[in-house]
Amino acid sequence: MTGPDDVLRPHAEQRFAGELAALAAADDRPRPPGWRLSPWAVSRYLLGCTLGDGTAVTPKYIGARRIVEVAVATLATDRALLLLGVPGTAKTWLSEHLAAAVSGDSTLLVQGTAGTTEEAVRYGWNYARLLADGPSREALVPSPIMTAMAEGRPARVEELTRLPPEVQDGLITVLSEKTMPVPELGVEVQARPGFTVIATANDRDRGVNEPSSALRRRFNTVVLPLPATAEEEVDIVTRRVADMGHSLRLPEVPAGLEEIRRVVTVFRELRQGATEDGRAAVASPSGTLSTAEAVSVLTHGLAMAAHFGDGVLRPSDVAAGVHGAVVQDPAADGVVWREYLETVARNRPGWRDFYAACREAAG
Template sequence: MPPKAKAKTTAETTIESTITTLRQNAEAQFAHELAELSQADTRQKPPNWQLSPWAVATYLLGGKLENGFEISPKYIGSRRLMEIAIATLATDRALLLYGVPGTAKSWVSEHLTAAVTGDSTLLIQGTAGTSEEAIRYGWNYALLLAAGPSMAAVVPSPMMNGMNDGKIVRIEELTRIPADVQDTLITVLSEKTLPIPEIGTAVQAQKGFNVIATANNRDKGVNELSSALKRRFNTVILPVPDSADEEVAIVHKRVASMGKALELPIEVPAL
């Protein structure tokens, strides 16, 4: 039997009873775990990271802190893969999570960003219609026409915001983005700058900036990554569950969290 969770403080109970959003993002949903980890974390942190790589791994894979606080596992599967993913984020390589649909690519990407930067909302959704503007920047056309190009008329993309703030940017379904638009990423990933030629300047990425992209290989309408872009990524292939037990554990966890979000009466599904 796992030990009982600590009794909730009144603050936590009030927060829970006032939440009405349908789905909270990871950093809000697991705020108490992130706070406990941050308190227990004495290891060295890469620049601009909220937690050390060790604490990020514990957040993803679960574990028990010295003070007895239990961190729930988010990813069920190989520890090694998660360690490679975390280590990649601390280098100048971007991370590509690759695999068939439903292997937790998006899930891992959200939790990694939540743990590393405390903000999983810098997100670019890749579609066949994703334009360069969605990756670089757009213009406030009223300002542009009135006063010409200037920084004030630039509408930043999540990528530009992430570079400015030294945060991790997520790109979902990278391979759905048309190949010529994908290649916009090459300069960003190799030079860590985003040129704005119209005003003769560039945004320089701050330390801590990196990109996590997800892509799946078995779907209609995917565009192969160019080899130039591939080389800028460390690829981690997320496998399907190893064993029936693992699959049961994943379903169990998912049913429990969905039930909680929908406020269904708790009933453990029969196995």
């Protein structure tokens, strides 16, 4: 049997099975129908706590407690949940952990793309059986949402606004009537207690396939903000890099904490168009420079340090990754990045090696 250490990225319910079990054992609060944990315990799983028996529950979301409580409370009602935010605000991460804590299964997932068809939301057919025997239950291939309805679990929809409009419309009956007709068989699947939909959307994609007002009414929207402070973002990035590094057998994060702080600072300053102390304005590049991109750059840097260095994360290990993340448009972004290096990084105390490495990476 495959364990969490045998795969590159275990599902949340696999990776944190011990924490979920400990919370379930200590949870004496009312649980909504179909839930494995109470809303109180789900919020503790997401925000982190220490249980009475000494079990440490690690925080999965670093941010305002109220955001988590509103999201969890939404799932306890008959409304679906839409997590909205710019790239890198942990929308997917939060949706996965919400599903894992509520039902123990985060795998009922529909990935929204321009090519996603109605079958991904409704159902499809095993065409070999369909041709041989005609429409039957054996020939029916349920979608993740149909399975979630039948089993009373949350279904996840990633990138809702990237679904074509006709596919989005297929969710309206599901969310309002809590039923999915199968006219070919003359039957319907009715949702069992515990069913809901957790969707995510990138608010920079507005206008791609904007959901109709009818669909939006079926969701309670929770906006996930970017980290409010540099320390909060450093904490998030450090935890995520450590988690990914563990899966990839890379060096421990403390060996690179200084570079993590530096990369986070660079991304925040370029993103907000000003230095952290507010003394100087800087131009912003065309990319988002999200927290998720910082995690990617630093994980790549750890790999460089582990395989081509001494295991300690240094400026030379992250410079190429930072350059690639910032300079999406070689012409316009290249000017922005060179200006930042010369006016900010070059004169900042303790940044000489970083400045030199980035200048070399820029060519």
